[in-house]
Amino acid sequence: MFTRLFAACSLSMTLLVSPALSQPTNANHPQDHELEQSRSQANSLSRAFNAAAKEIEPSVVFIQRRNLITPVRRDIFGRIIARGEATFQDSGLGSGVIVSDDGYVITNNHVIANAEQLEVRLIDGRSYLANVVGSDPETDVAVLKIDAEHLVSASFGDSDGLEVGDWVLAVGSPFGLSNTVTAGIVSALGRQGVLEQTQRMNPNQPRVLYEEFIQTDAAINPGNSGGPMVDLDGKIVGINTAIYSKSGGGSIGLSFAIPSAIVERVMRSIVESGSVVRGWLGVTMTDLTPEDRAMFGDSEGVLISDVLPGSPAAEAGLEDGDIIYSFDGREIDSVNRLRNSIAISGIDHPADLSYIREGKAYTTKVKLTELETYKREMLGVVELPQTGMSVIELRPDVNNFLEIDPSMKGVVIYEVHPDSPARRAGLMAQDRLLRVGGREIEHTEQLASLFAKGDDRSGLTVEVARGNRQGRTTLYPER
Incomplete structure (x- = not known):
């Protein structure tokens, strides 16, 4: 019986093995062909990642922020006194990217804000102290300059040509781990309002007003800020800026970058003039509703609801009811995109503006007015030269422009000059001024007389509200 069982097993094994020996080669299996094709496609994508990473890596830099710290101690009466000399200590880190052979570096404003010393470290180990050419808190872009030779600069790509699903790489120094490369796809375009949570948690951080973020699932972590997002050609399509995290920790697959179309124009303005000059068109506009699109033939663009008399828009011949679908070479599909495009266009050249009126397409040229000039006039900005700051008085129309509670009253600081x-x-x-010298502040006229009479030796106590917090400081006006 044992013999018969063994033989049966042998026979069964023979029957199972023999057909395999008579099968054609594996290459002829449809499944194997599909597997080989998939492997080939994966290898092609891998090689594309390799090439893009090699293209951008020499241009990516690590940025170390430092501030002067003075050691202190308390004496026997509890007073704080200095103990030793002030020294530079590391106070933050980030990333950046070299964009010119003569040493211009792009990064985020929040990476370099309030730094007293900035060190830029290259991939080859060289380190340089950087100068801040200029920064633009309203887009979170900053431009640095290093005095170095034999630099490898990166090129800008076309962020306006990106589509959802495109592959991108994010390069930077997360947690100080320099030249880390992560990959992902473009998850969404034109995101806005994503920094509201960050700015609620950090009320001292300047508010970013012009948001048009590229969203990606490429991992971006603390230290990645300011580094480049690149396409598969290794060209810059964005600057990594923010992540969404409920706990304030690392990436959860929601990362955001400033489009290169914005970064490049802001950089050019900063390099040429040291600051960003924002344009003003002078229209009230709304996004098209589905009903509007049906009425106007599935048009993309924004609808003009009001043209201010004497504005650049009025001089260009625009009218209520026109639909703007292109501005300065950028396709327009939302109010946010047009607002951002106007803000970064500058005022040094006429911009092409395309619109639809009564079903017909037209193109005209419009020369923008400087937004700051208009804003100061509309807001009623008052300069306080003894203090180095300017202020505005809150009222319903001002509050509406500033997008704050219409019922809020008082005086708010509009601008604070450096070294003032x-x-x-x-x-x-x-900052909202609550009291100065013990007096409650309601009108700008009060401040001019207070600072003119202030004692420059003892100073004036200033109480302010910043976000949900209140604080007190002493201001010494200049005479």
């Missing part, structure tokens, strides 16, 4: 008494006192733009 106000800056040295720690005051910031958007």
